[in-house]
Amino acid sequence: MINLINANFAKLFKSAVFKVSIAIMAFIPAFTVLANYAARGNKTTNINGIFNTGHMFIGFVIPVLVTLFLGQDYSDNTIRNKLAAGHTRLSIYLSDLIVSFCGGVILQLACIISGCVFALPLYGKFSEPLDEIIKIQLLGLCLIAVYTALTTFITMIITNKTYAVVVSIMTAMTLFMAGMGAYQYVTERKMLEAKITAKATDTQTTEMNENKLAYIIYETVPSSQACILSEGSVPKNSIKIVGYDMLSTTTFTLLGILLYRKKDIK
Amino acid sequence: MLKLTKAGLCRLKFNKIYHICNFAVIFFILLNLYSDWTSYSKITNFPVSTFSRHLFDGINRIVISAATFISLYLGADYKNGTLRNKLAIGHNRVSVYVSNFIVCFIALVLTLILSTATVFAFGKLFMPPEFFPVVSEIIPRVLVCIPIMAAIAGINVLLAMLINSASISAAAAILASFIMICFSMVIHTDLLQPEYVTKAELEELTPTTYYTGEETDDIDEIVENPYYITGTKRKIYSFLDKIMPSSQILTMSDKPTNKDMGNIALLDMASVIVICAAGCMIFRRKDLK
Numbered sequence: 001m002i003n004l005i006n007a008n009f010a011k012l013f014k015s016a017v018f019k020v021s022i023a024i025m026a027f028i029p030a031f032t033v034l035a036n037y038a039a040r041g042n043k044t045t046n047i048n049g050i051f052n053t054g055h056m057f058i059g060f061v062i063p064v065l066v067t068l069f070l071g072q073d074y075s076d077n078t079i080r081n082k083l084a085a086g087h088t089r090l091s092i093y094l095s096d097l098i099v100s101f102c103g104g105v106i107l108q109l110a111c112i113i114s115g116c117v118f119a120l121p122l123y124g125k126f127s128e129p130l131d132e133i134i135k136i137q138l139l140g141l142c143l144i145a146v147y148t149a150l151t152t153f154i155t156m157i158i159t160n161k162t163y164a165v166v167v168s169i170m171t172a173m174t175l176f177m178a179g180m181g182a183y184q185y186v187t188e189r190k191m192l193e194a195k196i197t198a199k200a201t202d203t204q205t206t207e208m209n210e211n212k213l214a215y216i217i218y219e220t221v222p223s224s225q226a227c228i229l230s231e232g233s234v235p236k237n238s239i240k241i242v243g244y245d246m247l248s249t250t251t252f253t254l255l256g257i258l259l260y261r262k263k264d265i266k
Numbered sequence: 267m268l269k270l271t272k273a274g275l276c277r278l279k280f281n282k283i284y285h286i287c288n289f290a291v292i293f294f295i296l297l298n299l300y301s302d303w304t305s306y307s308k309i310t311n312f313p314v315s316t317f318s319r320h321l322f323d324g325i326n327r328i329v330i331s332a333a334t335f336i337s338l339y340l341g342a343d344y345k346n347g348t349l350r351n352k353l354a355i356g357h358n359r360v361s362v363y364v365s366n367f368i369v370c371f372i373a374l375v376l377t378l379i380l381s382t383a384t385v386f387a388f389g390k391l392f393m394p395p396e397f398f399p400v401v402s403e404i405i406p407r408v409l410v411c412i413p414i415m416a417a418i419a420g421i422n423v424l425l426a427m428l429i430n431s432a433s434i435s436a437a438a439a440i441l442a443s444f445i446m447i448c449f450s451m452v453i454h455t456d457l458l459q460p461e462y463v464t465k466a467e468l469e470e471l472t473p474t475t476y477y478t479g480e481e482t483d484d485i486d487e488i489v490e491n492p493y494y495i496t497g498t499k500r501k502i503y504s505f506l507d508k509i510m511p512s513s514q515i516l517t518m519s520d521k522p523t524n525k526d527m528g529n530i531a532l533l534d535m536a537s538v539i540v541i542c543a544a545g546c547m548i549f550r551r552k553d554l555k
Contacts, residue, residue, distance in 0.1 A: 162433040165436050
């Protein structure tokens, strides 16, 4: 499996799609910093969350990168060569997953470096504590793991690269819309609850009907988690977020391995 | 070119992706209508504005469906080598490009008719007659969507014909459409912001930012809206709002004037001509391998 990982890394670093993805991920914080500076000067403290700008966009970049990168194996028939060379399907799947995950981490690193390069000269040091930044970035790694596992699953199951691209982007879009909707619903709900509680006397009760599905999506869907992380502080439900992310990553990976072992590779 | 168009239409009839895309558009329209209908019917009657919003929201979904369908439909030509066959039997590149555009445009117009018919059928079946919108008001706005569909077809055909790889063109087209829809929603909402609002309205607009937890007595006091855009930013936003097809569809749901509708139609027809001319020119020199 080490050989496969090495070969995949060599392929990844030569990939034009990967280079474009890095450029996109580096551009996002740079644009945010410069736009913020142009609009408000250096009077704002909002620049603290600059490391987290990539979390929202990585949900679209990873599906495109992983499907185009791994789908190439099918279109070039290198997947059959790998099997013919004696590698098991399990090792092929896992090596692809590991390299894709590392690719995702490199994309996030590009975002962090670009954020520092542009924000530090303009705004000086960040005022948020270092341990908070590290904890948020570690939670960000969980998001990357979910996106990578899901996209690897789609790519390895769908033989046609073009269809895999379409399906993974559509899935990313659906997750994005669902996550944003749930995040907006729950945030507004929390605000409303605070408002009602502030107005209510001790004897009054503040019962409200809740959309349970929105709360489930709020905690489980990566795009909603990315919104939570973009608030700038370590969320109260961070243990739950890690748990849900690990559960979804494991589920997608096990399901993928199971289906991939029985897949007819033409 | 007539033969190519006929062949393209014949292929379209049996194209599974096209039918799946149409099904997805209809499904999401019905899902939205149903969820709004059940929540609204509990409170009050179904408002007419919601009908119009649903109609044009549904039409806006065609933008994503078009990106998916056109990139896969035309990408198959490259992948299967049919593009080279077309050229080998004597068709020139311009006629191949234009026939592809015509087929995609017809496909989008059919999807537009289908989605409009779905919303109208839902309205006729479930809405009380007094709330059913005046057809003569809605139809011209739907008709203006035809040049908008031509512009969408033009952009997607350009991408699909110029990028050899179907998967890359699909990724580029779908992501570009999605970004365009999100961006147009943001700028359209920002442009509709009033310049002055009451404090109560301001709190309503941004509950998470402006709610301080303190009671204020002067909720009717008129203040400047911090979200009202001015200066160069407004000019850029207005320009983008006019030229982006998804923004134009959103404009159609806001009861536009006849002048606005005419301008949009003319702008789209002009942009289709420019895009197709540019596409033909680049495609003529393209190395098809």
